[in-house]
Amino acid sequence: MAFRRFVSHKAAVVSCIIIGILALFVILAPFTARYGVNQSVQAPPNSFLSPRSNAWLGTDDIGRDLYSRLIYGVRVSLLIGLASALISVTLGALVGAVAGFRGGKFDDILMRVTDLFLAFPFLVTLLVVRNVLGGLPWLKPLTGEMNSVRFIIVLFSIFGWMGVARIVRGQVLSLKEREFVEAARAVGASRRYIIARHLLPNSVGPIMVALTFSVVGAIIGESTLAFFGYGPQAGDGATSLGILVGAAKGAVQTGFWWLAVFPCFMLIIIALSINFIGDALRDATDPRLDRGV
Amino acid sequence: MLRYILRRLAWSVPTLLLVTFLVYLALRIGTDPVESYKRVNPRASRAKIQQYIDINGLDPNFVQGYFKWLKNFITGEWAPSIKGRREVWPALKDAMANTLRLGTAATVVGIFFGLIAGVLAALRPGGRRDVFINTSAFVGISIPPFISAILLQLLFAVYWQRWFGESLFPTSGVYPAGHSGFDLFLMLKFMALPTIIVAIQIIATYSRYMRSSLLDVMNSDYMRTARSKGISERRILIKHGMRNALIPVVTIAALDVGSIVGGLIITENIFAYPGMGLYFLKSFGDGDFPLLMPWMVVIVASILLFNLIADISYAWLDPRIRLE
Amino acid sequence: MAEKVLEIRDLHVTFDTPSGPLEAVRGIDLDVEAGELLGVVGESGSGKSVSFLATMGLLPARARVTGSVLLAGEQLIGASAKQMRSVRGRLLSMIFQDPLSALNPVHRIGNQISEMLRSHQSLSSRDADKRAIELLDIVGIPQPSDRARQYPHEFSGGMRQRVVIAIAIANNPKVLIADEPTTALDVTVQAQILEVIERVQERFGTAVVLITHDLGVIARVADRVNVMYAGRNVEQGTIDNLFDHPSHPYTRGLLASLPRPGKQRLKPITGFPPNMVNPPKGCAFHPRCEFATDVCKSELPSLVSYGDLQTACIRAKELPKAVILT
Ligand SMILES: Nc1ncnc2c1ncn2[C@@H]1O[C@H](COP(=O)(O)OP(=O)(O)OP(=O)(O)O)[C@@H](O)[C@H]1O
Numbered sequence: 001m002a003f004r005r006f007v008s009h010k011a012a013v014v015s016c017i018i019i020g021i022l023a024l025f026v027i028l029a030p031f032t033a034r035y036g037v038n039q040s041v042q043a044p045p046n047s048f049l050s051p052r053s054n055a056w057l058g059t060d061d062i063g064r065d066l067y068s069r070l071i072y073g074v075r076v077s078l079l080i081g082l083a084s085a086l087i088s089v090t091l092g093a094l095v096g097a098v099a100g101f102r103g104g105k106f107d108d109i110l111m112r113v114t115d116l117f118l119a120f121p122f123l124v125t126l127l128v129v130r131n132v133l134g135g136l137p138w139l140k141p142l143t144g145e146m147n148s149v150r151f152i153i154v155l156f157s158i159f160g161w162m163g164v165a166r167i168v169r170g171q172v173l174s175l176k177e178r179e180f181v182e183a184a185r186a187v188g189a190s191r192r193y194i195i196a197r198h199l200l201p202n203s204v205g206p207i208m209v210a211l212t213f214s215v216v217g218a219i220i221g222e223s224t225l226a227f228f229g230y231g232p233q234a235g236d237g238a239t240s241l242g243i244l245v246g247a248a249k250g251a252v253q254t255g256f257w258w259l260a261v262f263p264c265f266m267l268i269i270i271a272l273s274i275n276f277i278g279d280a281l282r283d284a285t286d287p288r289l290d291r292g293v
Numbered sequence: 294m295l296r297y298i299l300r301r302l303a304w305s306v307p308t309l310l311l312v313t314f315l316v317y318l319a320l321r322i323g324t325d326p327v328e329s330y331k332r333v334n335p336r337a338s339r340a341k342i343q344q345y346i347d348i349n350g351l352d353p354n355f356v357q358g359y360f361k362w363l364k365n366f367i368t369g370e371w372a373p374s375i376k377g378r379r380e381v382w383p384a385l386k387d388a389m390a391n392t393l394r395l396g397t398a399a400t401v402v403g404i405f406f407g408l409i410a411g412v413l414a415a416l417r418p419g420g421r422r423d424v425f426i427n428t429s430a431f432v433g434i435s436i437p438p439f440i441s442a443i444l445l446q447l448l449f450a451v452y453w454q455r456w457f458g459e460s461l462f463p464t465s466g467v468y469p470a471g472h473s474g475f476d477l478f479l480m481l482k483f484m485a486l487p488t489i490i491v492a493i494q495i496i497a498t499y500s501r502y503m504r505s506s507l508l509d510v511m512n513s514d515y516m517r518t519a520r521s522k523g524i525s526e527r528r529i530l531i532k533h534g535m536r537n538a539l540i541p542v543v544t545i546a547a548l549d550v551g552s553i554v555g556g557l558i559i560t561e562n563i564f565a566y567p568g569m570g571l572y573f574l575k576s577f578g579d580g581d582f583p584l585l586m587p588w589m590v591v592i593v594a595s596i597l598l599f600n601l602i603a604d605i606s607y608a609w610l611d612p613r614i615r616l617e
Numbered sequence: 618m619a620e621k622v623l624e625i626r627d628l629h630v631t632f633d634t635p636s637g638p639l640e641a642v643r644g645i646d647l648d649v650e651a652g653e654l655l656g657v658v659g660e661s662g663s664g665k666s667v668s669f670l671a672t673m674g675l676l677p678a679r680a681r682v683t684g685s686v687l688l689a690g691e692q693l694i695g696a697s698a699k700q701m702r703s704v705r706g707r708l709l710s711m712i713f714q715d716p717l718s719a720l721n722p723v724h725r726i727g728n729q730i731s732e733m734l735r736s737h738q739s740l741s742s743r744d745a746d747k748r749a750i751e752l753l754d755i756v757g758i759p760q761p762s763d764r765a766r767q768y769p770h771e772f773s774g775g776m777r778q779r780v781v782i783a784i785a786i787a788n789n790p791k792v793l794i795a796d797e798p799t800t801a802l803d804v805t806v807q808a809q810i811l812e813v814i815e816r817v818q819e820r821f822g823t824a825v826v827l828i829t830h831d832l833g834v835i836a837r838v839a840d841r842v843n844v845m846y847a848g849r850n851v852e853q854g855t856i857d858n859l860f861d862h863p864s865h866p867y868t869r870g871l872l873a874s875l876p877r878p879g880k881q882r883l884k885p886i887t888g889f890p891p892n893m894v895n896p897p898k899g900c901a902f903h904p905r906c907e908f909a910t911d912v913c914k915s916e917l918p919s920l921v922s923y924g925d926l927q928t929a930c931i932r933a934k935e936l937p938k939a940v941i942l943t
Pocket residue numbers: 632634639641659660661662663664665666667668677830893
């Protein structure tokens with residue numbers, strides 16, 4: 001039933017195909033990319049070449065192939081998105097389940113903290129928390145250097161869990177009211193057993209949805225950070241979608257349109273596709289729709 | 294009502310203190326204000342540095358330091374910026390005015406069109422118009438504002454100029470360089486693009502809120518009662534539907550300042566629009582503690598204020614809610 | 618026979634659902650006479666609400682409605698939206714089951730009544746307000762002028778149902794349809810609301826259609842009864858005739874399941890209501906009917922006069938006389 005509803009969401013099916021193709025391109029980067037990340041397309045003069053046969057999407061300021069760089073960039077961005085989404089969803093689901101079930105002080109504090117974070121402008125919190133993370137020396141072993149990909153993943157995991165925790169908490173609270181949990185409790189099942197057996201499986205739908213949306217959240221977040229110059233550094237021949245989009249800013253006034261258009265559209269396509277998938281998942285797993293009509 | 298407002302205002306003082314303390318901590322840890330000062334002013338004397346520490350409350354003990362900062366903040370002894378020793382208040386005031394102008398324009402435009410789009414979508418759920426509005430809104434919220442900013446800027450400012458000789462909308466600032474005095478037309482022209490970009494997000498968000506809220510209302514029993522009265526569809530929609538559907542939307546709107554300010558910060562930066570966003574990014578980049586703290590206070594205070602407005606408007610729209 | 622104000626003939630209502638077309642009403646014939654109180658009974662899902670929502674023109678657009686509904690000689694099926702608007706609330710009013718959600722929470726009680734008045738009569742707003750207060754008084758709300766300024770949440774369930782009745786009768790309609798008006802209320806309040814409805818019927822000569830599950834309620838207030846099963850009416854007649862010697866096996870079952878003083882055990886009808894996406898062929902009651910024969914599985918019975926009742930049962934004439942249970 002849920003699967004049928006998902007498949008009937010046409011945009012989501014198209015999105016799945018797009019993301020599938022992208023993933024394939026990215027995994028097979030050594031074959032699909034035409035040049036290395038930092039490799040020049042041709043001997044100078046080679047910077048700011050418009051799209052042509054030896055550089056399909058043009059080249060950047062130091063003559064690197066935008067097409068190849070996009071493939072490598074998307075690879076890093078998808079990695080950031082997936083890794084931080086997985087971490088934050090796991091963390092959030094656990095915290096949310098405990099808060100929803102235990103209630104009390106823990107729950108109150110959780111709600112206050114997340115309220116505070118959600119009320120602040122996202123970029124401000126993001127930048128401040130980023131600096132705080134980087135400013136605590138004892139966190140170094142966990143976070144790595146401030147401009148590393150690892151640091152970004154940790155940062156977005158910290159941001160991502162709160163939304164998920166709230167969703168799962170709400171889910172748990174509403175499930176708690178339902179009879180079957182009451183029934184289980186009447187039979188004398190322990191709390192942990194109830195959580196494991198009934199509550200988490202019933203939250204799988206919303207958690208899946210949250211997972212897809214946090215992937216987008218982290219990818220866009222990385223781009224935002226990079227756009228304002230706080231992203232991961234190109235360093236060891238790596239790039240990311242954020243870095244490429246950030247470079248687009250400088251290309252606008254000078255009119256090197258390809259440097260702005262291609263990375264931006266890539267980001268739009270990824271964000272839209274994953275959002276459509278999440279939206280369809282939400283519809284497909286919404287228990288309210290299960291009753292037909 | 295008045296007593297409620299006064300009590301809420303009184304309560305917001307401890308909240309403000311707590312949150313500014315957290316912000317103080319975060320900035321102390323995150324930006325290391327003393328180091329930043331030394332970096333910007335490498336030749337500053339020991340006495341100068343000590344004076345900077347004293348006036349900003351940058352003591353090694355965070356709690357003591359916070360209260361010192363608080364005292365100076367309240368008594369109006371604000372430190373000048375670390376870069377160029379500018380006075381903070383005039384800069385902050387200008388930034389606030391500019392952002393208020395852009396933010397109000399974008400919010401008014403955005404909520405107006407967003408609500409209309411939401412209503413149009415909800416009137417015939419599942420119809421072609423609904424699918425179009427809903428999908429556009431979905432695309433709208435999926436595109437981060439800096440992406441739409443880059444693309445629109447490229448199209449309307451840069452390429453428009455190449456194709457038609459003059460750019461349709463300028464890309465930066467409030468007025469062209471060297472302009473002085475007030476010129477409404479010029480200002481509107483400069484503000485158009487940033488306003489549109491922030492408004493797109495608001496339209497997309499609010500059309501979705503309004504649609505789902507109105508759909509809920511449309512299926513409720515009292516709407517059936519209204520229809521059974523034989524009154525016109527328009528009256529049913531406006532008198533019975535809209536008023537109820539707006540209750541959750543208004544509440545969300547007032548709580549949403551955070552995300553609107555977020556969109557403003559990003560947009561201002563791209564258009565070099567001298568508002569709160571540009572102010573923040575510049576001073577954050579410099580680690581300019583004397584500039585940052587007052588900015589944070591303004592933001593926290595306005596979030597608290599809009600929370601209060603949300604509750605009041607909620608009670609005003611919904612007679613079931615009593616403010617105690 | 619008195620003048621007929623509402624004549625429903627061969628009414629069909631079909632919904633398109635994901636699992637196929639659902640024919641909720643499959644050919645209803647029903648008359649309402651001026652000033653009478655007609656009871657409509659039937660199990661949940663038998664199509665009572667849908668029939669009368671169709672009469673009011675209040676079904677969603679995806680419902681297909683055919684047949685004929687004459688209200689004081691005016692055809693309502695296929696009437697324009699404008700025509701229906703002028704009928705609704707003026708000639709024909711309806712009140713619903715749940716008074717808690719039937720009133721708009723953000724408007725004052727008085728305004729909700731005067732809105733009804735002013736949409737069908739040209740009244741000044743002051744006159745409408747005055748009339749609204751009178752109506753509140755008629756339905757038995759104390760201090761009506763103060764209450765008119767209050768909001769629905771300040772009223773109890775029973776009081777809200779009175780307000781709903783006041784709205785419905787504001788323009789002195791010819792027919793008032795009450796769809797389970799007391800189901801959501803507790804027993805003492807139920808009796809009061811029924812009294813209000815009876816009072817309105819007597820005082821203004823309004824014909825009332827009272828939809829309910831509760832045969833006890835029907836026995837107490839109705840003049841005539843119409844019994845529905847699976848989207849069709851299976852029996853109709855005056856209250857005395859129907860209760861004394863029911864003819865249709867379903868009606869017999871309903872009466873047998875009625876608790877009565879002195880009777881020891883209830884005898885509920887066995888089996889389940891039919892699935893309306895795919896109802897049984899022939900007489901829809903046959904899977905549950907103790908008198909069913911093969912004919913019943915293929916032939917669709919319609920209402921035929923049988924004695925002083927009208928009954929839709931192929932075997933009505935041959936069946937043994939019902940035992941009156943006391
Ligand atoms: N809007 C709708 N869409 C699809 N099916 C509907 C709709 N409204 C009613 N139905 C179906 O029509 C049938 C008759 O419903 P109706 O509400 O008339 O029953 P009822 O006799 O009033 O029952 P109850 O005593 O429970 O109110 C049911 O099977 C119901 O599922």
